[in-house]
Amino acid sequence: xxxxxxxxxxxxxxxxxxxxxxxxxxxxxxxxxxxxxxxxxxxxxxxxxxxxxxxxxxxxxxxxxxxxxxxxxxxxxxxxxxxxxxxxxxxxxxxxxxxxxxxxxxxxxxxxxxxxxxxxxxxxxxxxxxxxxxxxxxxxxxxxxxxxxxxxxxxxxxxxxxxxxxxxxxxxxxxxxxxx
Amino acid sequence: xxxxxxxxxxxxxxxxxxxxxxxxxxxxxxxxxxxxxxxxxxxxxxxxxxxxxxxxxxxxxxxxxxxxxxxxxxxxxxxxxxxxxxxxxxxxxxxxxxxxxxxxxxxxxxxxxxxxxxxxxxxxxxxxxxxxxxxxxxxxxxxxxxxxxxxxxxxxxxxxxxxxxxxxxxxxxxxxxxxxxxxxxxxxxxxxxxxxxxxxxxxxxxxxxxxxxxxxxxxxxxxxxxxxxxxxxxxxxxxxxxxxxxxxxxxxxxxxxxxxxxxxxxxxxxxxxxxxxxxxxxxxxxxxxxxxxxxxxxxxxxxxxxxxxxxxxxxxxxxxxxxxxxxxxxxxxxxxxxxxxxxxxxxxxxxxxxxxxxxxxxxxxxxxxxxxxxxxxxxxxxxxxxxxxxxxxxxxxxxxxxxxxxxxxxx
Numbered sequence: 001x002x003x004x005x006x007x008x009x010x011x012x013x014x015x016x017x018x019x020x021x022x023x024x025x026x027x028x029x030x031x032x033x034x035x036x037x038x039x040x041x042x043x044x045x046x047x048x049x050x051x052x053x054x055x056x057x058x059x060x061x062x063x064x065x066x067x068x069x070x071x072x073x074x075x076x077x078x079x080x081x082x083x084x085x086x087x088x089x090x091x092x093x094x095x096x097x098x099x100x101x102x103x104x105x106x107x108x109x110x111x112x113x114x115x116x117x118x119x120x121x122x123x124x125x126x127x128x129x130x131x132x133x134x135x136x137x138x139x140x141x142x143x144x145x146x147x148x149x150x151x152x153x154x155x156x157x158x159x160x161x162x163x164x165x166x167x168x169x170x171x172x173x174x175x176x177x178x179x180x
Numbered sequence: 181x182x183x184x185x186x187x188x189x190x191x192x193x194x195x196x197x198x199x200x201x202x203x204x205x206x207x208x209x210x211x212x213x214x215x216x217x218x219x220x221x222x223x224x225x226x227x228x229x230x231x232x233x234x235x236x237x238x239x240x241x242x243x244x245x246x247x248x249x250x251x252x253x254x255x256x257x258x259x260x261x262x263x264x265x266x267x268x269x270x271x272x273x274x275x276x277x278x279x280x281x282x283x284x285x286x287x288x289x290x291x292x293x294x295x296x297x298x299x300x301x302x303x304x305x306x307x308x309x310x311x312x313x314x315x316x317x318x319x320x321x322x323x324x325x326x327x328x329x330x331x332x333x334x335x336x337x338x339x340x341x342x343x344x345x346x347x348x349x350x351x352x353x354x355x356x357x358x359x360x361x362x363x364x365x366x367x368x369x370x371x372x373x374x375x376x377x378x379x380x381x382x383x384x385x386x387x388x389x390x391x392x393x394x395x396x397x398x399x400x401x402x403x404x405x406x407x408x409x410x411x412x413x414x415x416x417x418x419x420x421x422x423x424x425x426x427x428x429x430x431x432x433x434x435x436x437x438x439x440x441x442x443x444x445x446x447x448x449x450x451x452x453x454x455x456x457x458x459x460x461x462x463x464x465x466x467x468x469x470x471x472x473x474x475x476x477x478x479x480x481x482x483x484x485x486x487x488x489x490x491x492x493x494x495x496x497x498x499x500x501x502x503x504x505x506x507x508x509x510x511x512x513x514x515x516x517x518x519x520x521x522x523x524x525x526x527x528x529x530x531x532x533x534x535x536x537x538x539x540x541x542x543x544x545x546x547x548x549x550x551x552x553x554x555x556x557x558x559x560x561x562x563x564x565x566x567x568x569x570x571x572x573x574x575x576x577x578x579x580x581x582x583x584x585x586x587x588x589x590x591x
Contacts, residue, residue, distance in 0.1 A: 023213060024213055025385050027213040033383075034382060034384045035382070036377070036382040036383070039563060056198060057385075058385065059384070060483035060484070060486050061568065062382070062480055063566075063568065065482065065565040066362070066567075067513065147580055
């Protein structure tokens with residue numbers, strides 16, 4: 001079944017990398033996948049989007065994801081600026097990187113909201129607030145559409161060894177602490 | 181163990197089985213997940229050009245970056261020239277090809293516009309240059325996004341133009357393009373066109389053919405009409421008086437018109453060797469049996485139309501793969517039973533009130549029974565999105581339109 005994922009971030013946060021790693025990991029799980037950025041002119045700090053689709057067959061759709069099954073929000077301040085839940089299916093899941101609880105966030109949706117303080121974990125393990133890759137740990141935990149093992153393999157393939165190791169440690173930690 | 185097929189556990193197991201099956205298939209087929217640009221560059225490596233020359237321009241940049249890297253890493257043995265403009269890029273490509281080398285270049289939008297003068301030299305000199313054109317809108321105002329205005333505006337240049345729907349098709353078509361171009365009965369330059377961003381900036385599964393198989397399919401280029409030999413100097417593309425000039429233009433025109441057979445032949449041969457085909461090589465039909473309404477389009481938009489065709493029972497898709505030569509005969513055959521033909525195109529032939537394909541399709545059916553309703557939709561200009569819903573709406577709206585109606589999909 002087709003699953004559509006949208007990632008919200010700010011220019012420079014690496015939303016495109018999140019989506020690419022997710023697509024590569026899904027492909028490693030034996031599924032067909034596709035990922036692409038919002039085709040815009042990204043300025044550092046401006047709200048940006050990237051998309052991933054996962055399916056059992058080759059994906060022909062090339063339009064932007066407007067009805068996502070899953071949404072990931074890399075920066076919680078985006079919630080005040082844009083409707084991150086726009087178009088999400090009622091059975092969908094939104095994962096937000098924040099220290100707040102879901103009820104403290106003002107997201108008006110029937111979809112399930114999951115929060116996890118990824119910035120804190122990234123600062124501890126990576127030593128910088130790079131949340132795009134660690135976020136995938138939360139995806140593997142609460143959504144499970146893509147396996148943790150494949151996410152780790154994708155990171156190893158795409159990043160230099162030293163950076164990969166820190167990111168993998170962060171992914172594992174996020175996986176461990178995230179709760180549905 | 182539960183024996184009910186509707187039980188959750190069973191369903192999950194079945195799903196796992198299906199996934200494992202797909203995985204086996206993919207492993208067998210040597211598939212990888214690649215950015216479209218990367219796939220395009222890998223295809224160039226497989227073709228082993230002796231000269232690559234380019235000037236970077238969005239959204240073609242990643243292709244050229246990848247090729248430059250492959251050469252620096254020793255993955256491709258070729259001379260790479262970074263020039264100061266696209267005019268020089270095409271000039272160097274013409275020089276390299278006239279000296280007898282297999283040549284590659286790539287461009288987009290303004291870059292292709294700047295090459296315009298030299299495009300005509302390349303075809304007039306009958307040089308088998310292959311160029312990947314990443315389709316992007318033309319200025320002004322500046323717009324970096326996808327439409328087909330750039331290559332459509334070069335439609336009369338004597339270059340063959342093949343439009344691709346997926347990254348996989350870009351790979352396959354690039355390899356086919358050299359074989360078509362270099363055939364002694366063809367000797368024409370070819371543009372392999374792909375939609376900017378939709379193809380170039382999207383990661384999707386692609387199978388790269390094995391080098392040894394490509395080598396067999398596409399042997400080393402051995403030019404017999406042009407080559408650099410100081411012992412046997414020759415002049416190419418010089419001055420011609422009206423009579424020989426007109427003769428040469430007629431020959432060029434015939435060569436472009438007659439290239440359709442070679443495009444088909446190479447496409448069929450490729451299908452036999454590598455197991456992938458795209459319709460008959462000139463057009464690609466989808467669920468086009470006994471349908472009354474057919475949609476004609478090109479490039480990656482065809483994927484969106486396929487989704488719409490699957491969602492509606494009453495429409496079909498006829499994708500034009502070869503825009504030059506224009507597949508008149510094939511279109512007549514494919515649309516024999518259709519009474520409504522809708523053309524979705526991402527370009528505007530300014531001054532005609534329609535896109536370029538529109539007039540060509542209408543003229544294709546001028547001699548027919550005259551009962552077809554032919555409608556034109558200008559869409560996706562400068563990166564505007566065309567969704568599956570849009571295509572379904574257009575199919576509905578078309579029922580109320582009359583023959584000759586043209587409209588813009590404004591959102």
